[in-house]
Amino acid sequence: MSRPTPRPAPFPFSAIVGQDEMKRAMLIAAVEPAIGGVLVLGDRGTGKSTAVRALAALLPKIEVVTDCLYNCAPAHTAGLCGHCTAGGTLPAAREVPVPVVDLPLGATEDRLIGALDLESALVRGTKRFEPGLLARAHRGFLYIDEVNLLEDHLVDALLDVAASGENVVEREGLSVRHPARFVLVGSGNPEEGELRPQLLDRFGLSVEVRTPDDLPLRVEIVRRRDAYERDPLAFAAKWKRAETQTRKRITDARARLPQVTVPDAVLEWASRLCMRAGTDGLRGELTLMRAARAVAALDGHDIVTLEDLRLIATSALRHRLRRNPLDDAGSTVRVERAIAELG
Amino acid sequence: MSADGAAPDARLAAALLAVDPAGIGGVVLRAAPGPARERWLDYLCAIWPGQPTPRRAAPSITDHRLLGGVDLVATLGAGRPVAERGLLAEADGGIVLLAMAERLPAGTAARIAGVMDAGEVSVQRDGLNVQRPTRFAAIALDEGLSDDEQVPAGLAERCGPWLILPDVPDDEFDVELPDAAAIVAARARLPSVTLPPAMLEALCATALNLGIDSMRVAGLAARVACAAAALHERATVDADDAACAAQFVLAPRARRLPPSPDQAPPDDAEAPEPPDDGDARDEASEPPPDTPTESNQGPLPDQVLAAATAALPPGLLAQLQALQLLGGARTSSAGRAGAQKVGRQGRGRLCGARAGTPGGNARLSVIDTLRAAAPWQALRRRQQADAEPARVLIRREDFRVRQIKQRTQTTTIFVVDASGSAAAHRLAEAKGAVELLLADCYVRRDQVALIAFRGRKAELLLPPTRSLVRAKRRLSALPGGGGTPFADALDAARALADSVQRRGDLPIVIVLSDGQANVARDGSGGRARAAEDAQAAARQFAAQGCRTLFIDTAPRGSALAVGLAADMHARYLSLPQADARKLSGVINAAVRIRD
Numbered sequence: 001m002s003r004p005t006p007r008p009a010p011f012p013f014s015a016i017v018g019q020d021e022m023k024r025a026m027l028i029a030a031v032e033p034a035i036g037g038v039l040v041l042g043d044r045g046t047g048k049s050t051a052v053r054a055l056a057a058l059l060p061k062i063e064v065v066t067d068c069l070y071n072c073a074p075a076h077t078a079g080l081c082g083h084c085t086a087g088g089t090l091p092a093a094r095e096v097p098v099p100v101v102d103l104p105l106g107a108t109e110d111r112l113i114g115a116l117d118l119e120s121a122l123v124r125g126t127k128r129f130e131p132g133l134l135a136r137a138h139r140g141f142l143y144i145d146e147v148n149l150l151e152d153h154l155v156d157a158l159l160d161v162a163a164s165g166e167n168v169v170e171r172e173g174l175s176v177r178h179p180a181r182f183v184l185v186g187s188g189n190p191e192e193g194e195l196r197p198q199l200l201d202r203f204g205l206s207v208e209v210r211t212p213d214d215l216p217l218r219v220e221i222v223r224r225r226d227a228y229e230r231d232p233l234a235f236a237a238k239w240k241r242a243e244t245q246t247r248k249r250i251t252d253a254r255a256r257l258p259q260v261t262v263p264d265a266v267l268e269w270a271s272r273l274c275m276r277a278g279t280d281g282l283r284g285e286l287t288l289m290r291a292a293r294a295v296a297a298l299d300g301h302d303i304v305t306l307e308d309l310r311l312i313a314t315s316a317l318r319h320r321l322r323r324n325p326l327d328d329a330g331s332t333v334r335v336e337r338a339i340a341e342l343g
Numbered sequence: 344m345s346a347d348g349a350a351p352d353a354r355l356a357a358a359l360l361a362v363d364p365a366g367i368g369g370v371v372l373r374a375a376p377g378p379a380r381e382r383w384l385d386y387l388c389a390i391w392p393g394q395p396t397p398r399r400a401a402p403s404i405t406d407h408r409l410l411g412g413v414d415l416v417a418t419l420g421a422g423r424p425v426a427e428r429g430l431l432a433e434a435d436g437g438i439v440l441l442a443m444a445e446r447l448p449a450g451t452a453a454r455i456a457g458v459m460d461a462g463e464v465s466v467q468r469d470g471l472n473v474q475r476p477t478r479f480a481a482i483a484l485d486e487g488l489s490d491d492e493q494v495p496a497g498l499a500e501r502c503g504p505w506l507i508l509p510d511v512p513d514d515e516f517d518v519e520l521p522d523a524a525a526i527v528a529a530r531a532r533l534p535s536v537t538l539p540p541a542m543l544e545a546l547c548a549t550a551l552n553l554g555i556d557s558m559r560v561a562g563l564a565a566r567v568a569c570a571a572a573a574l575h576e577r578a579t580v581d582a583d584d585a586a587c588a589a590q591f592v593l594a595p596r597a598r599r600l601p602p603s604p605d606q607a608p609p610d611d612a613e614a615p616e617p618p619d620d621g622d623a624r625d626e627a628s629e630p631p632p633d634t635p636t637e638s639n640q641g642p643l644p645d646q647v648l649a650a651a652t653a654a655l656p657p658g659l660l661a662q663l664q665a666l667q668l669l670g671g672a673r674t675s676s677a678g679r680a681g682a683q684k685v686g687r688q689g690r691g692r693l694c695g696a697r698a699g700t701p702g703g704n705a706r707l708s709v710i711d712t713l714r715a716a717a718p719w720q721a722l723r724r725r726q727q728a729d730a731e732p733a734r735v736l737i738r739r740e741d742f743r744v745r746q747i748k749q750r751t752q753t754t755t756i757f758v759v760d761a762s763g764s765a766a767a768h769r770l771a772e773a774k775g776a777v778e779l780l781l782a783d784c785y786v787r788r789d790q791v792a793l794i795a796f797r798g799r800k801a802e803l804l805l806p807p808t809r810s811l812v813r814a815k816r817r818l819s820a821l822p823g824g825g826g827t828p829f830a831d832a833l834d835a836a837r838a839l840a841d842s843v844q845r846r847g848d849l850p851i852v853i854v855l856s857d858g859q860a861n862v863a864r865d866g867s868g869g870r871a872r873a874a875e876d877a878q879a880a881a882r883q884f885a886a887q888g889c890r891t892l893f894i895d896t897a898p899r900g901s902a903l904a905v906g907l908a909a910d911m912h913a914r915y916l917s918l919p920q921a922d923a924r925k926l927s928g929v930i931n932a933a934v935r936i937r938d
Contacts, residue, residue, distance in 0.1 A: 043556055043557065044496065044497060044500050044557050044559065045500060045556075045557030045558045045559030045560065045562075046557075046558060047558070049460065102461075102465055103467070104410075104454070104457060104465045104467055105450060105453055105454050105457065106406040106409065106410045106454045106467075106468065107467035107468060108467070108468045108469060110469070110470055110710075110714075111467040111468060111469075111470065111471070111472065112467070115470055115714070116470075116714055116717065116718070117470070118413075118424045118469075118470045118710075118713065118714060118717060119423055119424050121714075121717030121718050121720070122418075122422055122423050122424060122713070122717050122720060122735060123422065123423045124721075125717075125718070125720045125721025125722070125724075126721075127718055130470060133467060145453075145457055145460075146453040146456075146457070146497070149449060149450045149453045151450070173718060189496075189497065190810065190812045191496070191810055191812055191813050192449055192453075192497070192810070194809060194810060194811060211556045211557060211558055213551065213556075215544070215547060215548055215551055218547045218550075218551065218558065218561060219540075219543055219544050219547045221558050221561075222543055222546075222547055222558065222561045222562050222565055223540070223543055225558075225562050226538065226543070226562065226565055226566075229366070230534070
């Protein structure tokens, strides 16, 4: 084969040309995982999956309990799995990269939620739980490409866990529960079919990507891609500095996030916007506020401004609008209209 | 492309693919099964280093076979789980033939595309968690007869060249093609081939000019150009290589004609000459037209563009010209197949397993049976001392059978009268109703299709779909005016209802018309003939036996429509002033009533 072995180094996040909305949403999810995931919908060949994989490589490592199957954090005593709380003392820890787990379309349910370990049952006759992808994704990212083609029974299993942050497995005589909090990242092409509203609701931010129609930009995209494919390592080395800067931006923002405050006026504006755009429930306001805080933290501010809110409003709300098929304007336009009306 | 030039050209694409399979991804090969296709495939296999046996995948291939899973026989024999490699992993370094790729379900295509992107199969199945690196060339054998049947878009996009082969190869054309040794040499040369910025720019500009949005395609064109350079023993990609990439990769994907006013698209058959002979290209690039690309006015992009334009398939050329006359409305070629196939997932979906004995419709779920048996092995072995130690002891109560949830999808087929003066109004209502129905049809798992009839014939404007995006696109381009070919419309509706029924789904036909047929089946005018034909068509339609609703749009209700509705065995409703919301309400109610 002319190509080197697959994925020696992912495409650097900082080297992605354009697609600012998508990159911003990913950074927000990295800073504030409580945002609840990012949905990337758009044309084919716009680098949707590239961005997700790139982000993973960029994130600072996390501390996990050694030998823990579920990536438990040693610092937090609450929310540990049974294994980690058993000892009574703080368990030993090690550093690992942030898990980014791919949920392939062809996965079966037992691998998603976990099941009886067949090998130990067959060979040793013992009952042992084999954790699934949800366990591996704890404290990290769960990525689903072509999310609108995911089979229904997998979506059902996923929805349940994404809502509760805990995976409860009751099957084959096993009874296991373990924490599973992850940032759900989905990508897809809307022409392949619609997404179920319940699943749509689980995503905090939804971004639309479009191919640029500016020639120099397009040339640059292909050029970088080509350079990367020829020699991934050299390409990664070239972008190392930019990557380090972006990583620092994320860690700084994470440290700053707890002290970022939202003035009442800004909160009120957010509520008014949600009412005007016609979103269901309060999740819109919550997401809007969390995302705006993350934006402020990323920019190094301590107080959220209206600007931060405006910047993120479309991504936070466009998938929460009640569908109005007679309004030909897309949901993006409707949110933008509401923003303009509020001034 | 003329029939003479097509075959050798197409085989050159095979050689390019063999040089850089991972970079080029694969080929969409549109051809009827026959000698031309065989010859192309034979050539591909002959020059492929190592001559591996191509792996063949049918559209109905299961995930187990495609991606891998637990090998039952080996597992039972060994007494521990044994993984089995799937077809995609087996094909590493070789070729995957996707037979009848136009019938490939969107989900399967997405799995294959995912593996091509990642360069590995991620097996998360049956308790297995393995990554298997694999690089293969996907040959999508497209036997689609019409444009309605196309290779799923996500997969087609990852295949560099799109080729169309003639039915009969011509043997008199003896071109010198690269042999196996040349491929090996080219592979060795490939990593050092450089792509000058000007060439890359020319390819990107050409892609943009032809209305190709995806960035992936421009990248693929670049890979093909590099492979061409390697094959021709060049260290740098030159204009011929770029032209070759434009021909194979860009031209077949064209969505519009390049917007150069001087270079009027040649509309006679001679124009798409094989651009390999330098004269044609030089001529084309000689008059430097004021191309709208601001960045590079040099001759190179024009040259590449000329090559691409010359390689446009004749059918596509005519289609694109027609589209341009209509003001560039993108209809038929926008959003290729993909979406059509979402609903075609089979007879039902797997939803776990339950205890029970296999037989009849119940199929044994191997893995769940093993799982059920597993915990008891140690115990059973103790009880049954004479058992061979390596065997898994399976009892009857362990059997698990697959549970498949049958679901009948409803496909609502709208047959909308778009003729005459009132059409604009009725059409708007019908469009609104279709969109309203679509909006909640995902929840109900339904599909919607739309046939419009006007002028001389009926046209399937919206093939059964669930996608709102797609429906909106199609609907926005629906024109009105002309005669009323009612018979033709009913025939079209019957054919569509039949295909829906064959798929195991439930068709519901909604006709919106005043029943005033004035165009006969053969397209000729005359009320008497037309009414006769309409009646005949209505009776034939009744034989189809699907649920039908006739909505009369005439101001006062017409006897004609009442008669036709009776002939069709349809419910009749006179709704002269229905708006979209009322219409969808009525339809919703009609759909729910079980006859």
